[in-house]
Amino acid sequence: MSDGIRQEIDLRGLTCPEPVIRTKKLFDKAYVVAVEALVDDNVCVNNLQRLARTLKVSCEVEDKNGYFAIKLERGGSKTSTASQSSHTHPLPISVKIGTTPTEVVTVLFITKDYLGEGDPDFSKTLCDLFLQTVFASGHRPRAILLVNSGVRLLAKDSSALKVLNDFRDAGVEVLACGLCVDFYKLKQDIATEQITNMFAICEYLFAADKIIQP
């Protein structure tokens, strides 16, 4: 990948979370494709590895005898298929993890796998369209909470799965109610880390400034 900037950053002498924040800020810029960070403690190494997993960039650690050189690169070996698109299209600038002080915390609360009342098939298509439109407009809610038949949107054969994965890759938490997942027998389809409980769902709803329930 030659059409992007590779950056080096010396973070030695800094303690966490400073190295994580500085590295993350570099990756917030779409034109940065690789970062080599120098850190001098194990905690920073571990935390940068976690950051790399979340950003879906590859991460190589080299022990330089006294300090560590960590190479993080977009589209590296550990990149999942879901974010392969970052090979050709740089991540949109709006992809940002964490919060800015002015940000309004919005949560999408989806309680069924269709939108509105009417023809069943049409209502399902409309639901997909809604999610795709939210994504395309650049809105990034803090979380998308799926309950009742809403969890079906995460099923393997769901037409909304792609857009929900896009949200997830953009840092939005896409979470399904565990009880509902069990009820609709979708345990095999949905990753454990996307399954949550009613307690956590309530936490998100009460912590939100704005709740959108289509």
Add this chain to the structure above:
Amino acid sequence: MNNQDEICSTTPPHEMKLTAHVKAGGCAAKISPSQLAEIVRGLPEFDVPNLLTTIQSFEDAAVYKISEELALVQTIDFFPPVVDDPYLFGRIAAVNAISDIYAMGAKPIMALGVLCFPVCDYPLSVAQKILQGGADALKEAGAALVGGHSIQSAEPIYGLAVSGLIHPQQILTNGGAKSGDALVLTKRIGSGALLLAHKAELLVGASLQTLLCSLTLLNKSALEIAIPFKPHAATDVTGFGLIGHVHEMSKASGLKCVLHAQNVPFFPEALSYAEQGFVPAGAYANRNAYESIAYINDDVSLSYADLMFDPQTSGGLLLALEPPKAADLVKALIETGLVGAIIGEMIDGNAGHVEVQAR
């Protein structure tokens, strides 16, 4: 609860950054469990007839039996700032210190303040506000501030040495849990990771408010609600993280513990910050220290595991009691507006082993 609302309703001013030069604040500053074990090893045993606890038993507080009806409970806790607002810091440090008294099932009666303060770096009003925060927490706990000790130092440190009273028959130790008991937790987990995010000025709004409300909340009400349900064992979750304190309880009780990651109440956003690498050094130290007794199942994702090792400041009570009572306790806690969740159970098995299942 009125006080609580007042404290949490506004974001504190940041004229003087208390946390700016602090390496690890709160319970994250704790010496790691493995280092501590090495430090206390070789200390003489004190054969005092009326002493009901020993250093080796890792209890939350020391208990001295004065008579058949009365025992004295003593504890001390202090740490560097976790937040920039001095009043909030004082209050959090005090609430955290008093918590050890509640963790023994006792009632705090009085406390001595411990203050280390860089008098040249901060105006004295900062120290005054720290003490005010501590004093207000003590007032709410129904205990008196009766003195203290202060020195100059490079880093601010504040805390309390607290005394409490209890009937010797009613002491809640680490070691009383019975096989089949359910474990109830009364505060959320993940404050270590979130305090890192807060230090980086990333945490705002409702998430910050939830965190500060929890940190400044006494475990007094939670204990008062729990006592009628007759818990067999209790402790509070602080610097050694959820797994560390669960381990201490299961070891002392001669049982194994199974935790269910999905049932643990985490702070809003804590998982997401842990995922992004906001994991405090103390969490890695805890992970290393408890590696040999913690069995994390493969389907538990890394961020859940990280938070279960995350050092907690001013954490909640962890109570072991019969499952039906545990369910009623959780209901009672939630009805009062507190946090309550059954996060695992004690079973027969290798004493002190902690297995973490995803669900």
